[in-house]
Amino acid sequence: xxxxxxxxxxxxxxxxxxxxxxxxxxxxxxxxxxxxxxxxxxxxxxxxxxxxxxxxxxxxxxxxxxxxxxxxxxxxxxxxxxxxxxxxxxxxxx
Amino acid sequence: xxxxxxxxxxxxxxxxxxxxxxxxxxxxxxxxxxxxxxxxxxxxxxxxxxxxxxxxxxxxxxxxxxxxxxxxxxxxxxxxxxxxxxxxxxxxxxxxxxxxxxxxxxxxxxxxxxxxxxxxxxxxxxxxxxxxxxxxxxxxxxxxxxxxxxxxxxxxxxxxxxxxxxxxxxxxxxxxxxxxxxxxxxxxxxxxxxxxxxxxxxxxxxxxxxxxxxxxxxxxxxxxxxxxxxxxxxxxxxxxxxxxxxxxxxxxxxxxxxxxxxxxxxxxxxxxxxxxxxxxxxxxxxxxxxxxxxxxxxxxxxxxxxxxxxxxxxxxxxxxxxxxxxxxxxxxxxxxxxxxxxxxxxxxxxxxxxxxxxxxxxxxxxxxxxxxxxxxxxxx
Numbered sequence: 001x002x003x004x005x006x007x008x009x010x011x012x013x014x015x016x017x018x019x020x021x022x023x024x025x026x027x028x029x030x031x032x033x034x035x036x037x038x039x040x041x042x043x044x045x046x047x048x049x050x051x052x053x054x055x056x057x058x059x060x061x062x063x064x065x066x067x068x069x070x071x072x073x074x075x076x077x078x079x080x081x082x083x084x085x086x087x088x089x090x091x092x093x094x
Numbered sequence: 095x096x097x098x099x100x101x102x103x104x105x106x107x108x109x110x111x112x113x114x115x116x117x118x119x120x121x122x123x124x125x126x127x128x129x130x131x132x133x134x135x136x137x138x139x140x141x142x143x144x145x146x147x148x149x150x151x152x153x154x155x156x157x158x159x160x161x162x163x164x165x166x167x168x169x170x171x172x173x174x175x176x177x178x179x180x181x182x183x184x185x186x187x188x189x190x191x192x193x194x195x196x197x198x199x200x201x202x203x204x205x206x207x208x209x210x211x212x213x214x215x216x217x218x219x220x221x222x223x224x225x226x227x228x229x230x231x232x233x234x235x236x237x238x239x240x241x242x243x244x245x246x247x248x249x250x251x252x253x254x255x256x257x258x259x260x261x262x263x264x265x266x267x268x269x270x271x272x273x274x275x276x277x278x279x280x281x282x283x284x285x286x287x288x289x290x291x292x293x294x295x296x297x298x299x300x301x302x303x304x305x306x307x308x309x310x311x312x313x314x315x316x317x318x319x320x321x322x323x324x325x326x327x328x329x330x331x332x333x334x335x336x337x338x339x340x341x342x343x344x345x346x347x348x349x350x351x352x353x354x355x356x357x358x359x360x361x362x363x364x365x366x367x368x369x370x371x372x373x374x375x376x377x378x379x380x381x382x383x384x385x386x387x388x389x390x391x392x393x394x395x396x397x398x399x400x401x402x403x404x405x406x407x408x409x410x411x412x413x414x415x416x417x418x419x420x421x422x423x424x425x426x427x428x429x430x431x432x433x434x435x436x437x438x439x440x441x442x443x444x445x446x447x448x449x450x451x452x453x454x455x456x457x458x459x460x461x462x463x464x465x466x467x468x469x470x471x472x473x474x
Contacts, residue, residue: 014318015246016207016208016246016274018183018207020155020181022153022155024105024152024153025153029155031155031156031183031207032183032208032246033185033207033208033210033246033248033274033275034156034158034185034208034210034248035156036107036108036155036156036183087318087320090318
């Protein structure tokens with residue numbers, strides 16, 4: 001499902017997606033059939049959390065420690081919703 | 095703060111390895127050069143292995159094995175194994191002919207990540223007619239086996255006048271086969287599609303109906319299947335960002351080892367593209383040929399000052415050459431091009447001749463020899 005994230009939602013990277021550090025680009029990239037996305041630091045941190053089944057609260061906890069800003073919650077939420085609509089992650093309602 | 099960065103790439107991220115021009119199908123919109131039958135012999139396994147290593151060292155990550163039909167190469171498994179070891183994301187772009195359960199499983203063990211399977215249509219009759227071979231049932235079996243073995247699967251169908259009215263049926267079919275992605279790509283009028291353009295170009299109303307059907311299907315889609323609809327630049331009024339810009343992220347290597355920045359680049363006049371058996375991938379990437387249309391320095395008006403030049407890169411150089419005779423011109427698919435009437439006339443000509451049933455010029459060795467001298471491959 002896509003759309004707005006709710007408390008307790010289970011989040012996981014979509015099958016067949018690969019998250020990998022690329023030396024040549026000095027960044028994390030997301031790889032999928034015939035596609036590549038270069039991720040910036042915060043985006044990579046969020047996607048790293050999603051490589052195993054997780055929840056919004058867990059992702060926010062980890063990423064919030066790394067980027068303790070006022071709008072970290074809305075930034076993480078916005079990124080995850082965008083990632084779901086791109087098909088990078090799958091959100092399951094608990 | 096969060097997102098994907100748009101840092102300018104300075105390396106080929108995407109390498110398309112066209113292993114062979116041999117193909118059991120004869121699709122008359124094939125993007126291979128018309129004169130493919132004149133090509134020299136295919137690269138050796140050793141050459142390909144070196145190319146894969148060199149490109150990876152330069153930072154390439156996405157690797158497509160294509161053709162022709164790549165399954166005709168008996169060293170495909172060896173190449174995929176090496177590609178996986180080098181940590182490429184490996185894509186096999188195939189007609190499915192030559193695939194069976196055992197080979198799928200060997201390729202899986204070798205590390206193949208994804209398979210793009212082509213269909214010419216979603217019914218046996220039409221599929222077999224367009225491909226010039228009775229392939230439909232086999233393809234359908236292969237699609238099921240691909241899913242059974244847990245590969246992600248892209249179903250690819252090239253759209254044109256002969257099948258675009260069935261786009262809803264194609265989408266149902268893709269969903270039934272549990273495709274992860276379905277790519278509906280309007281034919282691009284280079285290669286064999288240029289030769290058969292009058293037979294292939296749909297009408298504006300066909301295109302509008304198809305796009306409405308795709309939109310309806312998207313709304314009611316229940317599964318995770320994703321739809322990539324590749325628009326027709328002939329009808330968009332704007333050129334496509336061909337290969338994401340000349341020499342920006344893409345390198346194609348033809349069966350005889352010629353490195354190209356775009357599928358049709360081989361047909362450009364006065365250019366001899368470097369060969370991977372004569373020079374390294376790093377040198378090729380910096381070569382005068384790959385620099386020829388890099389960036390914006392080559393642009394003329396209306397591209398030069400156009401606010402959209404950073405998105406469409408002036409369109410396709412090969413299409414500009416094919417249609418206007420000058421590869422420096424704006425792609426005539428752009429409504430701002432002074433040559434845009436060439437596109438409008440082509441649509442009109444195709445519409446007028448639609449009822450006169452000419453036979454297609456199928457993509458095969460015989461037709462390649464007949465038509466290759468006139469329109470096809472320049473260098474042999």
